Amino acid sequence: MSGTLVLCGAPIGDVRDASPRLGEILATADVIAAEDTRRVLRLAHALGITITGRVVSCYDQVEGARAAMLTGQLLQGATVALITDAGMPAVSDPGFRVVAAAAAAGITVTVVPGPSAxxxxxxxxxxxxxxxxxxxxxxxxxxxxxxxxxxxxxxxxxxxxxxxxxxxxxxxxxxxxxxxxxxxxxxxxxxxxxxxxxxxxxxxxxxxxxxxxxxxxxxxxxxxGGGAGRGPVTVTFGSAAAASAGGVPGPGPAARGGVGVDPAVEAALAGLAGLGGAEVPGAQAAGGVDGVDGVDGADGASTVSAEVLAAEVARRAATGMSRKDARRAVAADHGVSRNDVYAAELAARPARPARPARTRP
CATH class of the missing domain: 3.30.950.10 (Tetrapyrrole methylase, C-terminal domain)
Structure with missing residues (x-):
């Protein structure tokens, strides 16, 4: 029959916050796994109890190895008390690896609740x-x-x-x-x-x-305190950005810095727009001021240009970050989806030269 892993909440400052049950567990456990063995011995002294079980260290650097050892002890029927210097084990403290290993082995895990900063x-x-x-x-x-x-x-x-x-x-x-x-x-x-x-x-x-x-x-x-939250962010492409910058969009594919958007890219953007809310090139931004990054419209919406998103992805990728991670970071910074960012990258690519028309001999 397997034993029990007991997570012990330790006082975060005043030892009088320790529960009587904590003292009972420390006095009777077969094994005590402590973040700092000296501190648990001082705690036991302050509580007026004597530890009779084996005391082993279980701090960050050794927790992985200790998890395997403690699981073996638990499978043999031992009661193991896990305690950190203050507060609850596994909450910004060592312990989650031990808990995960015990749970995976089908061992009972319980808790002695205690103070938490x-x-x-x-x-x-x-x-x-x-x-x-x-x-x-x-x-x-x-x-x-x-x-x-x-x-x-x-x-x-x-x-x-x-x-x-x-x-x-x-x-x-x-x-x-x-x-x-x-x-x-x-x-x-x-x-x-x-x-x-x-x-x-x-x-x-x-x-x-x-x-x-x-x-x-x-x-x-x-x-x-939490923030007010970000309103919807619209990504502006093509003629919307050009118009705000004083450019004059011509017919057909939207202008991107003087370079037309390839029709295949435009089709891809249209597909992505349906997934991530990205705007199809040439469409007007709903609310806000077209093509001006970070400007709020009457309904609290803001805009960011596709050119800015693409440039930020390129800058992060140049530092060694993977394209996937760069897209994720840029999306988080601007409050848009990764589909929006990818669409912006597609729009920033130079148009492929048109193929010459075939003539029959």
Missing amino acids: VTAALAVSGLPSDRWTFEGFLPRRGGERRGRLRELRDETRTMVFLESPHRIEASLRDLAAVFGGPRPAVLCRELTKTFEEIVRGDLAALVAWATDGRVIRGEFTLVV
């Missing part, structure tokens, strides 16, 4: 919590971080982020730059600990807080 910060933020999204840690590199934030710019749900003291200032600056300074936000530091601090305001105010000369310490949970 994510839900605690969301609750005290005062921001809408009926619908929210957990985004964890942002990328370390500035370019990647700003790219991720651009993907989230039009998210309408409240967002929860985690951040370290070393990167909180840079992350707040990037958030304010991408989301806008007036976006409401609440920064929670050292929740339930002695120096707990909750800073309320907007992103601009939080940047001012982080750059006022203070020494920044502790772990941070940041709650950011």
